[in-house]
Amino acid sequence: MRATLPEELILVAVDAERMAACRASSAALSYGLAGAVLTELLLRGAVQVTERGLLAVAGASTADELLDDALARIRASRARDVKGWVRALAGRSAGLHPRLVRRLV
Numbered sequence: 001m002r003a004t005l006p007e008e009l010i011l012v013a014v015d016a017e018r019m020a021a022c023r024a025s026s027a028a029l030s031y032g033l034a035g036a037v038l039t040e041l042l043l044r045g046a047v048q049v050t051e052r053g054l055l056a057v058a059g060a061s062t063a064d065e066l067l068d069d070a071l072a073r074i075r076a077s078r079a080r081d082v083k084g085w086v087r088a089l090a091g092r093s094a095g096l097h098p099r100l101v102r103r104l105v
Contacts, residue, residue, distance in 0.1 A: 009033060010101060010104065030090040034089035045060065047060070047074060053080050054085050056075040066103070073089070
């Protein structure tokens with residue numbers, strides 16, 4: 001099974017002994033993870049960028065809990081541009097960093 005882009009990023013950014021983000025990357029890690037989630041959704045055809053912003057493709061599902069949670073947020077919200085979604089998914093409510101660390105352990 002192929003690792004997702006967010007999983008690959010977390011593997012690069014986490015100190016395996018401490019199970020914590022490396023200090024040099026921790027400030028930008030949440031934005032990088034959010035961007036990786038959106039990129040993975042784009043690559044899987046679950047979202048598309050339109051003139052109105054980033055929109056979920058009708059009926060799309062990824063069979064990945066973390067990605068499908070992000071997809072559900074996109075589907076349930078007003079249209080935003082990619083930058084707006086990176087900000088939204090980087091926030092604490094998405095919890096990308098701890099969720100990814102737990103699933104990779």
